[in-house]
Amino acid sequence: MYAEKVLSGMRPTGRLHLGHYHGVLKNWIRLQHEYPCLFFVADWHALTTDYDEPGTIAASTHDMIIDWLAAGVDPSQATLFIQSRVPEHAELHLLLSMMTPLGWLERVPTYKDQQEKLSHKDLTTYGFLGYPLLMSADILIYRADKVPVGEDQIPHIEFTRELARRFNHMYGREPGxxxxxxxxxxxxxxxxxxxxxxxxxxxxxxxxxxxxxxxxxxxxxxxxxxxxxxxxxxxxxEGGGKMILVEPDALLTEARRMPGLDGQKMSKSYANTIALREDEESITKKIRTMQTDPQRVRRTDPGNPDKCPVWQFHVIYSSGEVQDWVQKGCRSAGIGCIECKQPVIDGILKEQEPMRERAKAYEDDPQLVRNIIADGCERARKLAQETMRDVREAMGLDFN
Structure with a gap:
């Protein structure tokens, strides 16, 4: 049986924010101490929706990797690499496309959802239809058996499992x-x-x-x-043939919804984010000017924390004792909104301080980032080449 491996990737959308940190990176940091992990920049995936605007991908990749490193992703514990630097991803994607039923791709729930959400873009492309297949190739090329995902991504993992099963059944049956x-x-x-x-x-x-x-x-x-x-x-x-591709399992991650400055989910599209490594003055200003309970017009009016976006930040950043202070003080008008916001400011600044320190070396010397990625790509490619050797042999494409 193949060794345990965790694989996860992120599209390069530029600088990351607190939503990425609490939703993904904290989990990566925990997993890197428990399993061999491969974390990659999904730059080809970025092209599935932004094929007409590729110019920002390289700069966004650089910024995102620095954010990973700043957050605490450790290149001595995990393999960090860029998808497009490992061409075996594309080769496996191509070979799998030869045997993937079209109906399987059209059934993936996010296919129609994304088309509706991004209706301003022309997504009638194979790249968009085939992105679940590319995602499967990303996983299967490393024989990763664990993929950290939220519940909405489980259909992608099931698609990948079915694909591995179909491949093994078709090509794992050697003569005799x-x-x-x-x-x-x-x-x-x-x-x-x-x-x-x-x-x-x-x-x-x-x-x-x-x-x-x-x-x-x-x-x-x-x-x-x-x-x-x-x-x-x-x-x-299991009554099949040789196991060439490994069926991955979904490693369900706790769905932690990081609120934005307006109470909606934190997202660049809502312009309500706090970036990782954002300067202290900017963070302080953003929190101080946050909308609070709309019913609390004057300092003497009692408020309701449940209707205040700032309370959602207290849930993440404040101790139980501070949360009690907020609940009682807000409801009785014993504290004002500026007082209430200060522990949140302190909590975010404390969280970001080590990130800024870790990032400084990489910001000062971009070659350090290039070296980490070159090393990671080399390690990842070696694993990918081993899989492709077995895939080509199973499909009768080893002409040497």
Whole structure:
């Protein structure tokens, strides 16, 4: 079985804001200490909707990577790379497009949603229709078994799983597979071979998922087993062929809605953001001029925190003690809005201070960023090339 890997990417839209930090980056920072992680700049994905405005992608990529590093993504713990620097993504995407039913792409829920949201753009392109397939290629090229996503992205992961299953079924059936699989079983030794056959029967006859896990653990324990036999036995276990592409699982992330300055979701399109690494004066001004409870016209009027966008920031940045102070003080008019906003300002500035410090070295010397990306691209490409070697062989495209 292939080693555990986490893969996640982000479109280069320029400087990131607090919504990106709390929604994605904090999770990446946690995951990089738990699994081997690959984090990539999805620059080709940016072209699916902005194919007519490619000029900003390079600068946006540079700014976004500095934000990743500033937030605490560690290149010694995770592999950071740019999608377009690993051409194997495009090759796998092309080969998968040959066997992907058109109906599968049209059924992806976000296809029609995005067309409606971006109705001002001409999205009647293959690139837009095929972006779930490119996303699948991004995952499958690294045999990543864990992809951190929100609930709205689960259909993309299921699409990728179906695609891997279809590929393995079509191309994993080598001539004489059953006979070769039985020969591979013998290489386990009599005791393990018997266990393997019992677990395989339990799964195929009763659908026992625990049996699959036990069989995977059994195969992982066999150190001397050649790579080809190992993959053959993983496929034989589930009644299929050789497992060439790994079916990923969705790693569901906690949906944390970061409020914007106006109470809506924080988004550049709403012009309600606070950027990572934004200067202190700008942050202070933005919070101080935030809209509060519209019913609280005068300092002496009692307010309702539930109707105030500032309260949503307290939920994220303030301790329970401060939150109690806000609730009581606002409802009784014991505190004014300026007083109420100060702990939020302090909380955001405290969070951003180490980010500004970490970013300084990369801002002063852009070559540091280029070196990190060059190293990450090299590591990522090596993994991608291994997968493509197996894919070409399975499809009969290895002419060497």
């Amino acid at each position: 597979f059953e006979d070769k699989a039985r020969e591979s079983v013998k290489k386990l030794g009599s005791k393990r071979a018997k266990q393997y056959e019992e677990l395989r029967t339990r799964f195929l006859e009763k659908g026992d998922e625990a049996a699959i896990e036990q069989a995977h653990a059994l195969l992982d324990d066999v150190q001397h087993l050649p790579h080809g036999d190992r993959e053959r036995l993983f496929g034989y276990l």
